[in-house]
Amino acid sequence: MTLAISNLDVSIAGIPILRDVSMEVPSGRMVGLIGRNGAGKTTLIRSIMGLTSLSGKIVFDGASIGDKEAHHRARMGISYLPEDRRLIPTLTVEENILMPAWANKLKDAPARLDWIYSLMPEIAQYRDRKALQLSGGQQKLVALGRALMPGRRLLLLDEPFEGVAPVLSRRLTEVIGTLRNEGLCVLLSESDATHSSDLVDQVFHIERGVVTAH
Numbered sequence: 001m002t003l004a005i006s007n008l009d010v011s012i013a014g015i016p017i018l019r020d021v022s023m024e025v026p027s028g029r030m031v032g033l034i035g036r037n038g039a040g041k042t043t044l045i046r047s048i049m050g051l052t053s054l055s056g057k058i059v060f061d062g063a064s065i066g067d068k069e070a071h072h073r074a075r076m077g078i079s080y081l082p083e084d085r086r087l088i089p090t091l092t093v094e095e096n097i098l099m100p101a102w103a104n105k106l107k108d109a110p111a112r113l114d115w116i117y118s119l120m121p122e123i124a125q126y127r128d129r130k131a132l133q134l135s136g137g138q139q140k141l142v143a144l145g146r147a148l149m150p151g152r153r154l155l156l157l158d159e160p161f162e163g164v165a166p167v168l169s170r171r172l173t174e175v176i177g178t179l180r181n182e183g184l185c186v187l188l189s190e191s192d193a194t195h196s197s198d199l200v201d202q203v204f205h206i207e208r209g210v211v212t213a214h
């Protein structure tokens with residue numbers, strides 16, 4: 001279940017954003033991607049998810065996925081927590097979590113929902129509340145639940161701790177640690193290593209679109 005990226009180049013509007021990126025997220029490992037604002041973290045994560053046009057190679061679980069559509073990658077078990085939460089404010093917590101199940105017509109949605117609630121019992125408590133009634137940190141947990149609904153083989157977390165209060169950051173760290181122990185591959189970006197240093201097995205740094213291993 002390794003993710004292997006080689007010689008990835010991404011330009012947006014003719015401007016090179018990622019340059020010759022090669023890196024690996026080994027099976028069952030948690031890898032950190034550390035870089036300042038604008039370094040290219042989001043662009044790299046979006047490229048893995050299939051949301052940019054790119055040149056280079058992305059291989060997941062032995063299959064070349066660089067030219068596959070985002071929904072195909074989602075079906076392979078790749079899930080993505082965007083930096084902004086993008087919950088639908090007028091839907092309930094449970095409806096937000098179930099959205100990807102409806103979109104992908106998942107038959108085992110109830111079992112997946114149970115697993116998400118057992119991972120984060122606190123969100124089960126406010127399952128019937130509208131998303132707009134939650135704090136930013138609570139919404140982040142719900143967004144993580146929603147990201148885990150379609151697939152749980154490779155989890156891409158884009159700055160999950162950004163703007164989250166300390167108590168909920170600790171809780172988020174705990175939940176991500178549990179996921180790692182369950183064998184998920186995780187790629188987690190952060191602007192510095194404050195929260196991720198205790199979690200990750202390996203760190204890559206990104207600066208102006210260039211990735212280096214540390």
Ligand SMILES: Nc1ncnc2c1ncn2[C@@H]1O[C@H](COP(=O)(O)OP(=O)(O)OP(=O)(O)O)[C@@H](O)[C@H]1O
Nearest residue numbers: 012013017035036037038039040041042043044191
């Ligand atoms: N749609 C776009 N159009 C033009 N430039 C873009 C676009 N998206 C990203 N960029 C540029 O690409 C570079 C990398 O942006 P990216 O969002 O990937 O960085 P980041 O490391 O995730 O930063 P942040 O922490 O601020 O989200 C930045 O210079 C940004 O201005």
